[in-house]
Amino acid sequence: MSSVVLSERAAAKVNLTLRVGAPRADGYHPLDSLVVFADWGDTVEVRPAPGILLTLSGEASRSLPADGSNLVLQAARALQSAAGLADGAMIRLDKQIPVEAGLGGGSADAAATLRALNRLWELDWPLDRLAELGLTLGADVPACLYSRPLRMRGIGEWIDILPAFDPFDAVILNPGIAVPTGPIFKAFDAAEPAALAEAGPMGDNRLDWLREERNDLEAPAIARHPEIAAALDWLRMRDGVELARMSGSGASCFALCRDRASAQAAAEAWDGFAVAVQLGGTSG
Numbered sequence: 001m002s003s004v005v006l007s008e009r010a011a012a013k014v015n016l017t018l019r020v021g022a023p024r025a026d027g028y029h030p031l032d033s034l035v036v037f038a039d040w041g042d043t044v045e046v047r048p049a050p051g052i053l054l055t056l057s058g059e060a061s062r063s064l065p066a067d068g069s070n071l072v073l074q075a076a077r078a079l080q081s082a083a084g085l086a087d088g089a090m091i092r093l094d095k096q097i098p099v100e101a102g103l104g105g106g107s108a109d110a111a112a113t114l115r116a117l118n119r120l121w122e123l124d125w126p127l128d129r130l131a132e133l134g135l136t137l138g139a140d141v142p143a144c145l146y147s148r149p150l151r152m153r154g155i156g157e158w159i160d161i162l163p164a165f166d167p168f169d170a171v172i173l174n175p176g177i178a179v180p181t182g183p184i185f186k187a188f189d190a191a192e193p194a195a196l197a198e199a200g201p202m203g204d205n206r207l208d209w210l211r212e213e214r215n216d217l218e219a220p221a222i223a224r225h226p227e228i229a230a231a232l233d234w235l236r237m238r239d240g241v242e243l244a245r246m247s248g249s250g251a252s253c254f255a256l257c258r259d260r261a262s263a264q265a266a267a268e269a270w271d272g273f274a275v276a277v278q279l280g281g282t283s284g
Contacts, residue, residue, distance in 0.1 A: 003047070006119050010042035011110035012097050012145045012172065013104030013140060013266060014247045014279055017213035021196025023189060028139070030196040034213070038161040038164070038172065042095050042105060044072065044112040046120050048160045049090035052076045060105075062097035063178075078281035079117050082133055087121050097176035104140045104176035111144035131159070153198070167281030169259055171266040173235070173274035174252045175227040175265050178277040184249040187220035192245030207256070210243055222247055222249035228253065238266040254279070 014036050019031040039210030042058070054073050064070065072093055082088070093111060097105035114130045117123075127145055134141030149165035152158070153279050193216070202209045223231045228251050234243035235255040240262025244255040256279070257263040263276040 004120070005045055005047045006116050007043060007045045008092075008116040009113040009147075010044055010076050010097070010105070010108035010144070011037035011039070012039055012041040012084040012277075013108055014068060014170075014172065015102075015215060016210060016245070016279075017199060017217040018217060018248065019199060019213075020193065020216040021167070021186065022193045023157075023185075025190055029185065030155065030189075031153065032196060032198045034149075034150045034199075035143050035152050036149045036153050036275040037144075038170075038275075038279055039281075040096070040172075040275055040277045042093060042097050042109055042112070044109060044116050045092040045094075046089045046116040046147065048120065051088040051089070052080065052091070054091045054093065056095060057091050058093075058095035060098050061093065061178050063099050064093075064095060068128075071106045071110040071137060071141075072113045075113040075134075075141075078106075078133055078137060079114055079121075079123075079130075083121065083123055083125075085121060086247060089117055089120060089226065092115075097250065098174050098178070100180050101174050101252040102246065102250045103172070104144055104248065105142075107138050107140035108144045110134065110137050110141050110145070114141075114145060117266075131157075137242045165280045168256045169272055169276070169281045170254050170256050171235070171262045171263045171270075171276050172247075172252055173231060173267070173270050175225075175231040176272050177225055177227055179221060179225060179228075179249060179251040181249045184217050184221050184223065187224060188217055191220070199234065207242055210256070215246050215248075217249045218246040221246060227250055227251065234270070237268065238262070238269070248276075 131142035
């Protein structure tokens with residue numbers, strides 16, 4: 001059997017903005033989000049094997065199941081079935097993104113698995129086709145397949161890639177709590193939200209536009225987990241921080257910083273999980 005090993009980065013996903021509307025009849029929430037990806041995250045490695053097997057490594061994998069509920073295995077089996085293959089793979093997930101952290105870790109891992117197996121099994125499926133399959137695994141999986149700055153709408157299936165987007169120096173931190181998505185959306189719905197109002201054009205000044213935007217899940221998340229508010233207050237007091245906000249449904253928060261040194265200083269000062277990153281970045 002071939003000894004080839006292929007690797008894909010599962011980049012952490014950050015919602016710079018997140019507008020959410022009242023749930024549709026099917027229970028899904030329409031959204032409008034500016035999504036970027038960090039130059040940091042998990043790693044998925046694949047190699048040929050008779051069956052589909054998964055091993056885990058990394059500090060963040062301690063609370064992660066390695067059974068059929070893991071999105072990595074679900075992604076592998078979905079692609080195997082959709083392609084009509086009998087081929088297997090040994091998959092290793094090195095987990096660095098905290099679990100239930102609002103950083104799309106599970107979706108990023110599933111997306112990286114699809115990209116890696118697409119190469120290993122020489123399927124040559126375009127990303128658009130993988131994204132259609134990815135949507136059956138989770139609303140964030142299509143965006144994570146592209147892993148480029150994008151605007152995500154619908155329930156995650158309507159994606160507009162941003163052709164040019166300069167990166168932000170930033171810090172991502174987690175207040176040390178896991179926040180399941182379901183209860184946050186339930187709390188959001190309890191406030192009887194209005195229909196989705198999509199954001200206007202970004203314009204030339206990205207920071208000014210971002211400051212006028214929001215994360216609609218931030219308030220219900222803070223109501224349940226005041227640690228998030230404390231983390232945001234701490235970030236806003238750091239030198240060089242331009243904007244601080246929660247990502248996704250929490251609990252992780254990010255701060256866009258004046259420069260790399262400011263981001264690194266904040267990451268080193270936080271008493272807990274924090275990492276200095278670049279968010280976004282593409283020349284088209």
